[in-house]
Amino acid sequence: MRYELFYWPSIQGRGEFVRLALEQAGAEYIDVARRSEASGMGVSALMRWLEDDTVVCPPFAPPYLKAGKLVIGQTANILLFLGARHRLAPKDEAGRLWTHQLQLTIADLVSEVHESHHPIASRLYYEDQRQAARRRAADLRTQRLPKYLGYFERILERNPHASGYLSGKTLTYADLSMFQVIMGLRYAFPHAMIGLTAGHPRLEALRVRIAALPRIAAYLASKRRLRFSQQGIFRHYPELDAPRAKPRARR
Amino acid sequence: MRYELFYWPSIQGRGEFVRLALEQAGAEYIDVARRSEASGMGVSALMRWLEDDTVVCPPFAPPYLKAGKLVIGQTANILLFLGARHRLAPKDEAGRLWTHQLQLTIADLVSEVHESHHPIASRLYYEDQRQAARRRAADLRTQRLPKYLGYFERILERNPHASGYLSGKTLTYADLSMFQVIMGLRYAFPHAMIGLTAGHPRLEALRVRIAALPRIAAYLASKRRLRFSQQGIFRHYPELDAPRAKPRARR
Numbered sequence: 001m002r003y004e005l006f007y008w009p010s011i012q013g014r015g016e017f018v019r020l021a022l023e024q025a026g027a028e029y030i031d032v033a034r035r036s037e038a039s040g041m042g043v044s045a046l047m048r049w050l051e052d053d054t055v056v057c058p059p060f061a062p063p064y065l066k067a068g069k070l071v072i073g074q075t076a077n078i079l080l081f082l083g084a085r086h087r088l089a090p091k092d093e094a095g096r097l098w099t100h101q102l103q104l105t106i107a108d109l110v111s112e113v114h115e116s117h118h119p120i121a122s123r124l125y126y127e128d129q130r131q132a133a134r135r136r137a138a139d140l141r142t143q144r145l146p147k148y149l150g151y152f153e154r155i156l157e158r159n160p161h162a163s164g165y166l167s168g169k170t171l172t173y174a175d176l177s178m179f180q181v182i183m184g185l186r187y188a189f190p191h192a193m194i195g196l197t198a199g200h201p202r203l204e205a206l207r208v209r210i211a212a213l214p215r216i217a218a219y220l221a222s223k224r225r226l227r228f229s230q231q232g233i234f235r236h237y238p239e240l241d242a243p244r245a246k247p248r249a250r251r
Numbered sequence: 252m253r254y255e256l257f258y259w260p261s262i263q264g265r266g267e268f269v270r271l272a273l274e275q276a277g278a279e280y281i282d283v284a285r286r287s288e289a290s291g292m293g294v295s296a297l298m299r300w301l302e303d304d305t306v307v308c309p310p311f312a313p314p315y316l317k318a319g320k321l322v323i324g325q326t327a328n329i330l331l332f333l334g335a336r337h338r339l340a341p342k343d344e345a346g347r348l349w350t351h352q353l354q355l356t357i358a359d360l361v362s363e364v365h366e367s368h369h370p371i372a373s374r375l376y377y378e379d380q381r382q383a384a385r386r387r388a389a390d391l392r393t394q395r396l397p398k399y400l401g402y403f404e405r406i407l408e409r410n411p412h413a414s415g416y417l418s419g420k421t422l423t424y425a426d427l428s429m430f431q432v433i434m435g436l437r438y439a440f441p442h443a444m445i446g447l448t449a450g451h452p453r454l455e456a457l458r459v460r461i462a463a464l465p466r467i468a469a470y471l472a473s474k475r476r477l478r479f480s481q482q483g484i485f486r487h488y489p490e491l492d493a494p495r496a497k498p499r500a501r502r
Contacts (some may be wrong), residue, residue, distance in 0.1 A: 072352065097331075098308055111359075119371060142370070
């Protein structure tokens with residue numbers, strides 16, 4: 001079956017968590033909004049499911065995935081579905097729930113990252129909420145990121161299978177999402193992440209390992225992988241990052 | 252099986268979404284942190300699962316539910332589990348995913364409500380982020396609540412079973428959560444909700460219907476139901492609510 005992924009065409013955003021799972025699964029899929037309007041796709045096709053009055057189960061927002069007759073919304077829900085279909089999650093109930101729990105915690109972290117540059121309103125420009133963003137980003141860097149990354153580092157450390165993955169013996173969609181979050185944080189907060197990377201060696205090893213998976217490596221090198229930018233969840237505003245360490249004065 | 256629910260003892264918070272499902276299911280459960288420390292429960296028992304180094308699958312935060320050997324975290328994940336066990340969700344894959352999708356959208360709304368009084372940092376007092384909160388709450392009232400409530404009103408309207416419930420023919424955990432959200436919004440934003448309630452008659456009918464379910468009605472009248480307060484997700488700060496309509500001057 002050929003999946004149809006619906007997400008904004010010019011950003012990684014939350015769609016990227018789904019793309020990574022589809023790529024690692026080797027699934028056939030169309031990134032609908034990135035195709036041409038002339039072919040009946042493009043952003044118009046994306047908006048149709050959101051706005052057409054005849055859609056019985058409309059998603060609240062992208063991303064959503066069309067899989068045959070199913071139209072599935074909410075990133076973590078899509079991954080729950082794909083994980084079961086493509087061996088990207090354990091089969092047993094305990095493992096399935098645990099992987100989903102980790103994904104939902106990753107989703108909470110992703111939301112907090114977005115809030116750090118848009119603490120007042122998503123619809124306003126960053127420039128209109130800059131002051132609040134500075135305070136929120138400082139809290140994110142010094143309190144929330146250490147808490148979240150410390151948590152996931154412990155999860156890797158305590159995995160009884162010592163697989164180097166977050167959940168169970170083999171790769172799951174949560175590992176792919178964790179990879180994306182760390183890549184995003186490195187883009188958005190390059191200075192803050194210097195210390196945070198050093199302090200979380202298992203997460204860094206996971207990132208390197210995921211980047212080297214043949215299908216993921218091929219995807220990252222392809223045109224299908226969009227670049228991080230100032231329109232996505234992970235944005236680099238230097239004033240929101242940790243201050244650059246001052247070079248020592250020569251004596 | 253007797254469940255053990257772990258959540259902060261003095262607030263409804265996210266634990267309330269789980270409590271409502273357990274109550275409607277008629278499930279036997281202990282609200283662990285509200286029991287005495289002397290009995291080995293209380294907040295110490297809650298903290299144990301979060302902080303003990305020997306816990307292999309620690310939750311990131313409450314609520315979490317112990318069900319035999321399973322310890323399940325993340326509100327929506329707990330409801331996914333309970334929904335399948337207690338007929339609070341459709342059995343077929345499409346219905347199960349759709350109900351979970353709605354729950355995750357409710358979770359997004361709940362987060363935005365919390366952010367409205369804590370836009371800078373959860374760990375800071377409201378008073379230390381009051382100015383940002385005013386701006387964010389205004390956006391919530393005028394943009395986000397109409398968008399979310401309009402969405403859920405449409406879902407009720409378009410349900411092909413015309414059951415008056417959000418998903419399928421019968422009550423699901425998403426309906427119980429929607430009830431809690433509307434009750435919370437009425438507490439937090441009594442003035443703003445006057446207009447919003449009138450504009451969303453199906454949601455109001457759902458709220459009234461859920462409140463009248465025998466098990467829910469008994470729960471709401473019991474001491475097990477905590478009150479809304481200024482420590483939870485839904486807080487009433489008059490300056491964050493819509494301005495009270497001015498009484499007309501007499502001529």
